[in-house]
Amino acid sequence: MTRRVSAALAGLLLSETAQAAVNNPAFNRYALALGLCIAYLLFCVWIIRRHRRLSAVPGPVSPVDGKAVLVGYASQGGYARELAFKTAAALQRPGVAVHCLALDAVDVAMLATVQRALFVVSTTGEGDPPDNARRFVQTTMSATPSLAHLQYGLLALGDSSYANFCGFGHQLDAWLQHAHALPLFDLVQVDAGDAGALRHWQYQLGLLAGNTEMPDWEAPQYQAWRLVQRKQLNPGSAGAPVYHLTLRAETVGVLWQAGDIAEIGPRNPQQAVVHFLEQLALDGATVVEGRRLSDWLQERLLPHTESELAALRDLSLVQLVQQLRPLPHREYSIASLPADGQLELLVRQAAHVDGRLGLGSGWLTRYADVGEMVALRIRENAAFHPPDERRPMILIGNGTGIAGLRAHLKARAIASRSPNWLLFGERNAAHDFYFMDEISAWQASGILSRLDTAFSRDQADKRYVQHVLASQADRLREWVAEGAAIYVCGSANGMAQAVHAVLLQALGEEAMSRLASDGRYRRDVY
CATH class of the missing domain: 1.10.287 (Helix Hairpins)
Structure with a gap:
């Protein structure tokens, strides 16, 4: 008025x-x-x-359901608020309960109630919090609660042209870790609206929602890569099949570093497209806006329930194509270097409860033919790039996480840099010791100074990589004292959390904070 x-x-x-x-x-x-x-x-x-x-600071809010995901935002110009609401909507679509609030409406009591929280925060001035987070900083962050029950993810918005890049995001992350909250994944930094970082955030949201197929807010600009080789590395394993894939770019001069990520644009298998067309009594050869309908459907999320199909039956073909959302990308750690002349991936085949293969893993491990073109984009992942060559490295991982660690060991071998210590865990040594010959050669040459393995099913009492790390606590402290950097790659749930707990116990909170701030503790977990 x-x-x-x-x-x-x-x-x-x-x-x-x-x-x-x-x-x-x-x-x-x-x-x-x-x-x-x-x-x-x-x-x-x-x-x-x-x-x-x-x-304005929001007024009192109703109690938050502890089972819901809290999405808290700190926004100065409105961008963080917009992304927070997009985050909430993305989670709500597959049925995840969400509460979306400005940070000033969040307090310690609320954080003590919820089990999972996502924070979308910008930075203003020289590392300052936005206006609608100042009360949160002054009251909530001045307290030292125990939030050991809380799992969180953090999206930090900033501009690297400023000295204190994503300053408030780092401040909030440090406070949460000091309160013993457990990161679901590492801090995601967005430099001036970087679309790749936002896609990575969406990828993590999909995992949080139970591997839900969430469409990208902005699709990657893919390049054409040819799948030249695919080999299963673990026949006879108690686990799902794991494949070693080799791809080559159609263009020359494509570069990346150890730690970078391959974003894959998957496609629906032909039989899924045919089945969908049969259910709606449609002809895939029909041309819709200049393309065959079947070609459109290879790139769209197809429904899997009768109610979803019923909602599409009365649409025109143009409406149908517009209604079906584009397939989201999938991310994989790169296991090779440009010097290898090819890009290599290690992919575990995932499956839904109804038997359907995972969107990305199914495409790469079964449906894409060797020799076929694959849509791929390399995303720079500076948070997992190599440390200073003179530093010792401790590399910890499980399962297909050996892919990202392998790229780092390759880089160390090229530079003739050691010492390097690898701790790797899987199910059975006879079936699941990926790249064993290569790792043994690194041991023999001295590039790999120490190797510790944990094959959980090879003894009555299951032994995981975190147990091996805990048993080597004294050696761990010695390496860290000598300046070692710790790199962790593999599953976020289970391994990464347990390894983090062991590191905290062995090194202490102050040392862990110092390692993180110095860039000596880095993770690529999923």
Whole structure:
């Protein structure tokens, strides 16, 4: 109401002043100037009130369901708020309960209630929190609660041209870890709206929602890569099949570093497209907006329930194509270097409860033919790039996480840098010791100074990589004291959490914080 009255008064004053100027020319200059000043002041009042209304601290909120995911945002210009609401909507679509609140509406009591929280925060000034997070900083972050029950993810927005890049995001991350909250995945930094970092955030949301197929907010600009080789590495394993894939780019000069990520654009298998067409009695050869319908459907999320199909039956073909969302990308750690002349992946075949193979793993391990083109984009992952070559490295991983660690060991071998210590865990040594010959050669050459393995099914009492690490606590402290960097790659749930707990116990909270701030503790977990 105030906004409409202020605008109306401003308009009325301008109208009356203009009329007075016409009727009395001598009055013209002074009356017009006065009228404009008053109108401008009213406009300023409206702007100030509007800003206060948009940035006002939310009032008391109803108690938050502890089973729901809390999405808290700190936004100055509105971008973080927009991404927070997109995050909440993405989780709600597959049925995840969500509460989305400004940070100033969040307190310690609320954080003590919820089990999972996501934070989307921007930084203003020289590393300062946005206005709608200042009360949270002053009251909640001044406390030292125990949040050991809380799992969290954090999206930090910033601009690397500023000295304190993502400063508030790092401050919040440090406080949460000091309160013993457990990161679901590592801090995701977005430099000036970087689309790749936002896709990585969406990828993590899909995992959080139970491997839900969430469409990308902005699809990657893929390149064409040819699948030249595919080999199963673990025949006879108690686990799902694991495949070693080799791809080559159709363009020359494609570069990446150890730690970078391959974003894959999957496709639906032909039989899934045919089955969908049969269910709706459609002809895949029909041309829709310049493309065959079957070609459109290879790139769209296809429904799997009768209710979803029923909602599509009365649509025109153009509406159908528009209604079906594009397939999301899938991410894989790169296991090779450009010097190898090819890009290599290690992919475990995943399956849904109804027997359908996972979107990305199914495409790469079964449906894409050797020799076929694969849509792929390399995403720089600076958070997992190599340390200074002179530093010792401790590499810890399980399962297909050996892929990202292998790229780092390859880089160390090329540079003839050691010492390096690898701790690797899987099910059975006879079936699941990926790249064993290569790792043995690194041991023989001295590139790999120490190797510790944990094959959980090779003895009655299951032994995992975190157990091996705990048994080597003294050696771990010695390596860290000598400047070693710790790199962890593999499953976020289970391995990464347990390894983090062992590191905290062996090194202490202060040392872990120092390692993280110095870039000596890095993770690529999924």
